[in-house]
Amino acid sequence: MAQTETLLQTLAAKLPLLLSTAGLLVAVFLAQVLLKGNxxxxxxxxxxxxxxxxxxxxxxxxxxxxxxxxxxxxxxxxxxxxxxxxxxxxxxxxxxxxxxxxxxxxxxxxxxxxxxxxMHAKYTKLEVGHKLIPHIVKSNLTPSLVRLNPTIAEEVQESFRREMPECDDWTPVNINYKLLRIVAMVSGRVFIGPELSRSEEYVDAAINYTIDLMHARRAVDTMRPWLRPFLANRLPEIKKLNERLAQADAFIKPIVAHRKKLPKEQAPDDMLQWMLDGQSEKFGGEYKTETLARMQLGISFAAIHTTTMTTTNVFYNLAAYPQYVSVLRDEVRDVLAQNNNTFTSAALQGMKRLDSFIKETMRIDPAGxxxxxxxxxxxxxxxxxxxxxxxxxxxxxxxxxxxxPDVFENPDQFNPWRFYDIRQKAREQGAVEEAAQNQFVSVNPLVLTFGYGRHACPGRFFAANEIKMIIANTILMYDMKLMDGHTQRYPNLEFGLSSVPDPTKELLFKRIEIA
Incomplete structure (x- = not known):
């Protein structure tokens, strides 16, 4: 007891010194902060x-x-x-x-x-940072497109047969909704295989995960940043996304587990299998089945969300500017005729006006x-x-x-042949690199649709081919126009950084006689 009293007396005697020392340290810290400045x-x-x-x-x-x-x-x-x-x-x-x-x-x-x-990955649980995915896209998917393009084209045509109404007369169609399903099936054909890509279970998981993810992201966006650690996980949108993740995991995980047991000679030729075969210490070792399932969802999000938005934007422009459709239709017919009526890589590259139309659409109405x-x-x-x-x-x-206007002439005007003309002029002047840079798929410092530098979108070649096939098939089969009473293109919806085509709008479609 006496020792305790002695210790307390000693501390009491030294308290002023301790407080003054602490005060000095605080003052020094504040001075450093102030001197350093913001x-x-x-x-x-x-x-x-x-x-x-x-x-x-x-x-x-x-x-x-x-x-x-x-x-x-x-x-x-x-x-x-x-x-x-x-x-x-x-x-x-x-x-x-x-x-x-x-x-x-x-x-x-x-x-x-x-x-x-x-994307608020902390709350949305989006899988980010895996080196395996960009490696597989660059080393497997892109080099395989020459072989896969005819198959992708067949999947586009089959998806249209499944999803589009007859349209014998002018028929209203919510094209954004139809494109979500078409893109999900076409992308799924390459990502997870033909047996699964057309199943309602897969289509529902791929589409609704994408939608729920974007809703959750926007909900977190609207919350004040200091509140997010306390309340973000309680948001209804985050809870719904978590439920969707659990449903999708339950569906995809058995597929991944089954693939792991297949003999090599029975392995399918798709991205899921390339991911399974490509696992190594260089790319983080062997992934858990759950992680691979989540990665598949992440790939679906990147493909379905951006491809559907881009293609919907193009359709809204085609309907708003019908005077350009016949030019594009003639080009597609001529190019296909030169390529045995097959969507080969050469055929897709030959659709230069279509390429320009898409690129100009993304210049005017980008996703962000x-x-x-x-x-x-x-x-x-x-x-x-x-x-x-x-x-x-x-x-x-x-x-x-x-x-x-210092970069693009009449920049507010939609000029569908803007990049076609730039490419033609560059070729005439022998500027091959400039001509190549102004393709839709190219990484261009003036139009950042696909980013720039070494992290430019690795899947842009697949996406560009898929978009072209969808649009080309549509204009070969249908005329389209805005709904009665509308004379101008539907405006995009803007929220924060994002700009999206209005998913509630309909277009009128009418099947044309194939010559």
């Missing part, structure tokens, strides 16, 4: 006329396109920042620095880190307003001396760039 403080912010970051965040939710456009117009070749729904500070880097950005290592700027951030999203893990310095700090997201203002 690395974002000197960066201009879009919508700087608004009184707070929360006000800017609210504007971003409903008018993100205007936020990017206003910032781009005001600061143009300068780095600036915006306040988004997902992370408070996002740094916008001018497009002229793209070649510098693409050379940065992954431990400095991370594509996967940006996906985790923008920014490109080249990366999460910054280490500070780096641009060639102009501007330091980009860690712990931010960087983006390039892709849509504002695509609507810049």
């Amino acid at each position: 690395p974002l403080a000197n960066l201009p912010v879009a919508l700087d006329d608004l009184p707070s970051d929360e006000k800017r965040r609210q504007v971003f939710l409903t008018r993100a396109k205007d936020v990017y456009a206003t910032g781009y117009k005001k600061f143009k070749d300068r780095v600036f920042r915006i306040i988004t729904s997902n992370k408070y500070h996002v740094i916008i880097v001018p497009p002229k620095y793209l070649n510098e950005l693409k050379s940065l290592p992954d431990d400095t700027v991370s594509f996967d880190g940006a996906i985790e951030q923008t 307003f920014a490109g080249f999203q990366r999460r910054v893990y280490k500070p780096f310095t641009l060639s102009n001396g501007q330091v980009i700090p860690a712990d931010v997201i960087i983006e390039v203002p892709a849509h504002a760039l695509a609507k810049d």
